[in-house]
Amino acid sequence: MKKVTVRITVNGSDYEREVEPRLLLVSFLRDELGLTGTHIGCDTSHCGACTVLLDGRNIKSCTLLAVQADEREITTIEGLATAQGKLHSLQEAFWNHHALQCGFCTPGMVLSAVALLAQNPTSDEEKIRHGIAGNLCRCTGYQFIVDAIQDVARQIKDAGT
Amino acid sequence: MLAEDGEEIKILAGGQSLIPLLKLRLASPRRLLDIGRLPGLAAIRPEERSLCIGALTRHADIERFAAPQGLEILCEAASLIADPQVRNLGTVGGALAEADPAGDWGAVLLALETALLCRSAHGEREIAPQDFFLDAYTTALRPEEILTDIVVALPPAGSGSAYVKFERKAGDFAIASAAVAVQAGEKHRIEKIGIGLSGVGLTVVKAMNAESVLSGQEFSPDLLAKAADALMGEIQPLSDLRGSSEYKTEVASVIFQRAFRSAWQRACSLDKEEL
Numbered sequence: 001m002k003k004v005t006v007r008i009t010v011n012g013s014d015y016e017r018e019v020e021p022r023l024l025l026v027s028f029l030r031d032e033l034g035l036t037g038t039h040i041g042c043d044t045s046h047c048g049a050c051t052v053l054l055d056g057r058n059i060k061s062c063t064l065l066a067v068q069a070d071e072r073e074i075t076t077i078e079g080l081a082t083a084q085g086k087l088h089s090l091q092e093a094f095w096n097h098h099a100l101q102c103g104f105c106t107p108g109m110v111l112s113a114v115a116l117l118a119q120n121p122t123s124d125e126e127k128i129r130h131g132i133a134g135n136l137c138r139c140t141g142y143q144f145i146v147d148a149i150q151d152v153a154r155q156i157k158d159a160g161t
Numbered sequence: 162m163l164a165e166d167g168e169e170i171k172i173l174a175g176g177q178s179l180i181p182l183l184k185l186r187l188a189s190p191r192r193l194l195d196i197g198r199l200p201g202l203a204a205i206r207p208e209e210r211s212l213c214i215g216a217l218t219r220h221a222d223i224e225r226f227a228a229p230q231g232l233e234i235l236c237e238a239a240s241l242i243a244d245p246q247v248r249n250l251g252t253v254g255g256a257l258a259e260a261d262p263a264g265d266w267g268a269v270l271l272a273l274e275t276a277l278l279c280r281s282a283h284g285e286r287e288i289a290p291q292d293f294f295l296d297a298y299t300t301a302l303r304p305e306e307i308l309t310d311i312v313v314a315l316p317p318a319g320s321g322s323a324y325v326k327f328e329r330k331a332g333d334f335a336i337a338s339a340a341v342a343v344q345a346g347e348k349h350r351i352e353k354i355g356i357g358l359s360g361v362g363l364t365v366v367k368a369m370n371a372e373s374v375l376s377g378q379e380f381s382p383d384l385l386a387k388a389a390d391a392l393m394g395e396i397q398p399l400s401d402l403r404g405s406s407e408y409k410t411e412v413a414s415v416i417f418q419r420a421f422r423s424a425w426q427r428a429c430s431l432d433k434e435e436l
Contacts, residue, residue, distance in 0.1 A: 057221070059249050060250075068176070134246040
């Protein structure tokens, strides 16, 4: 298959690579760029473990071709903490609320939460559950995940008042 | 390109149906035509008597759109499609062209007054939703055509609409879903009624018998029950992993009644308790 050139910004850095058109974005991130925080959890585009942000919107990177992300901006889990290692408020909250056990769903879950709160900072429990409906977790039963996200929503609200 | 090679090319819009098919090797087209960046097809344009929704509009953008009274169903249905990630990439045009028997937009279009605009190298044409869905995953689109717009007539005053979807698990297709658009007249008269159902057969279905029971009549719970019975008689859901035919028929009846009550409440601007 003839390769094409893609230029994709990932976590603020620009990358130019030759790829097969059929290469999925998740494989581009993991295999081309070595960013293995984005996980492959299924073959059927259901689980959401591969979730990244495309221009700020949460999407499943296993259901997008790398060529479709040409000239676009991607944020992966590696892009959330600062270069100095300060965690994003959602990462802190997940830690404090024990919102992860095995951690496999967590990168995707956190990024969906980032997108959700960016879209609607005052999300209540119902909106939070609706907002993470595309991220399956087999360990936690979701309650502590919801608690963590609610905690950050509350922080945003308190910071605003 | 489509005019030359229409049979061997698959169109890639949002890819939320196509890419999973490719991954499972259920589709192996020779070429993919990525139309995701075609300009002018991803906007929602209010016009004088209608709302024009570009075929490349993502479900998430319709979810967030401030729909006028009578078209609440657009945001409601959009919010119930799959999950947030799929809604951020999937397009209304792609979903309609995919024509999944349990797809959400088809039922919505059958309930409202709508037209599908499509274009090819030879020109443009308009297709009514009743003529669009031919079979499972099969539409009236020719291989060289693409959908460009969905035109939705602005409903008259006193209109309301609703979409209710019953699903097995988060992000699933519907076991059965109902789209209802209604106009309430004086003395609780049902001036106009449109009912679209999904998950109840090989294609989405316009429940015309149920519509006839309701149209022009004064609303009452008994009338609604009569319409629900008529509805059950005009669908033949397929038994599959989402339920038996009998089960889905019952679900469709219940879901239709919920959707009607919700649409009626919006049309009459009633509080829930008054229904």
